[in-house]
Amino acid sequence: MPPTNQAAWLLEAGSPLQVRDAPMPAAGPGEIVVKNAAVAINPLDCHMQDSGVFVQEWPSIFGCDVAGEVYEVGPDVNSFKKGDRVIGHAINLVSGRPEDGAFALYTVIPANKAAILPESIPFTDGVVVPFALEAAICTLCLETPGSAMPGVSTPALGLPYPTLQHPAPALNKTLIVYGGSSSVGSMVTQIATASGIRVISVAGKHNFGFAKQCGAVEVFHHGDPDVIEKVAHAVTSTNNHTSEPGNEDEFIGIFDAISTPETYAANLAILARLEGGHLACVHPPPSLDDIPGNVNVKTGMIFAVNDVATAVWRDYVERALRGGRLQCLPRPRVVGKGLEAIQGALEVVRGGVSAAKIVVEL
Numbered sequence: 001m002p003p004t005n006q007a008a009w010l011l012e013a014g015s016p017l018q019v020r021d022a023p024m025p026a027a028g029p030g031e032i033v034v035k036n037a038a039v040a041i042n043p044l045d046c047h048m049q050d051s052g053v054f055v056q057e058w059p060s061i062f063g064c065d066v067a068g069e070v071y072e073v074g075p076d077v078n079s080f081k082k083g084d085r086v087i088g089h090a091i092n093l094v095s096g097r098p099e100d101g102a103f104a105l106y107t108v109i110p111a112n113k114a115a116i117l118p119e120s121i122p123f124t125d126g127v128v129v130p131f132a133l134e135a136a137i138c139t140l141c142l143e144t145p146g147s148a149m150p151g152v153s154t155p156a157l158g159l160p161y162p163t164l165q166h167p168a169p170a171l172n173k174t175l176i177v178y179g180g181s182s183s184v185g186s187m188v189t190q191i192a193t194a195s196g197i198r199v200i201s202v203a204g205k206h207n208f209g210f211a212k213q214c215g216a217v218e219v220f221h222h223g224d225p226d227v228i229e230k231v232a233h234a235v236t237s238t239n240n241h242t243s244e245p246g247n248e249d250e251f252i253g254i255f256d257a258i259s260t261p262e263t264y265a266a267n268l269a270i271l272a273r274l275e276g277g278h279l280a281c282v283h284p285p286p287s288l289d290d291i292p293g294n295v296n297v298k299t300g301m302i303f304a305v306n307d308v309a310t311a312v313w314r315d316y317v318e319r320a321l322r323g324g325r326l327q328c329l330p331r332p333r334v335v336g337k338g339l340e341a342i343q344g345a346l347e348v349v350r351g352g353v354s355a356a357k358i359v360v361e362l
């Protein structure tokens with residue numbers, strides 16, 4: 001008997017997911033079909049369900065993160081074979097095709113957005129990586145600004161890819177990650193650290209150890225009334241850590257993984273003290289009206305699907321997972337089993353998480 005597919009369908013915006021049969025996907029050129037063993041939930045999924053944003057085809061199957069076994073390989077794909085254990089980034093967000101959504105038993109994944117998952121890593125751990133990884137590469141490595149949405153550019157920090165060397169050779173550059181315990185913030189911390197960048201992180205007090213585990217050299221509490229002064233001071237003292245004059249660290253700017261009015265106010269105040277820098281956001285950036293004209297702030301909003309990540313998927317992910325350079329963080333919290341559990345998992349994400357990724361086993 002050939003296998004049959006099922007999915008958690010979104011029939012209309014604002015409605016609960018419905019588990020129903022779905023067509024069995026086929027792998028086209030450059031694609032693999034993954035038999036999913038675990039899927040992870042992202043805040044984006046909640047926005048898509050609530051408002052239908054990014055949905056191009058109704059009914060929709062969405063979701064971005066899968067881990068499982070390769071079921072079928074497209075005609076020109078030679079980097080994977082049937083039965084390989086993989087993680088993959090599902091791209092329904094850009095393609096709109098239901099077969100590209102994660103919340104199904106079988107999902108089409110572009111072969112250049114997948115990597116072998118080492119035997120030692122459970123599917124429920126590996127599944128926390130894909131979407132956050134691509135978001136991190138899009139944050140750090142784009143050389144030129146693209147379009148995140150009409151009228152909003154992506155950031156272009158132009159930083160190098162992560163290296164497998166441990167420790168990574170120092171680039172003498174410093175980045176602030178605001179929201180360092182979030183899924184995307186912690187992955188940016190890991191990847192930036194593996195590129196040789198010093199990360200100063202802002203997270204909840206209870207997550208200082210977690211931010212350091214991801215690579216941050218210093219962590220400050222977002223609820224500290226003096227957080228702006230403390231972070232700005234940490235950057236200037238870090239930047240002058242070398243005794244050689246003229247060889248100070250360069251301040252890159254801030255990645256704001258939260259991007260709310262509150263975090264924007266804090267970040268613009270930090271940038272004003274540091275005489276400017278990048279402000280890479282996960283939502284549309286703030287107006288710069290309150291920034292003094294002599295402070296140069298370059299804003300951008302990431303868009304987490306981009307071929308800039310191809311080299312990282314191909315050359316870095318499997319080896320970095322195997323060697324422990326890339327950790328499956330934040331830790332998964334498995335909240336259920338089966339497609340029926342995805343709706344409840346979305347509710348858990350809506351309720352807010354702290355240094356955790358919500359995962360459903362299939």
Ligand SMILES: NC(=O)c1ccc[n+]([C@@H]2O[C@H](COP(=O)([O-])OP(=O)(O)OC[C@H]3O[C@@H](n4cnc5c(N)ncnc54)[C@H](OP(=O)(O)O)[C@@H]3O)[C@@H](O)[C@H]2O)c1
Pocket residue numbers: 042043044135178179180181182183184185202203204205207222257258262263281282283301302303304305353354355356
């Ligand atoms: N544009 C894109 O392409 C793109 C891609 C991916 C994600 N996103 C967006 O990025 C955001 C983050 O996603 P995610 O999955 O990383 O989120 P997440 O893991 O669910 O975020 C939870 C974390 O947010 C932290 N947090 C909440 N308020 C904070 C504050 N005021 N200051 C610092 N940290 C704060 C919490 O830290 P503590 O518990 O330590 O306090 C918690 O660990 C979402 O809005 C998502 O939609 C956008």
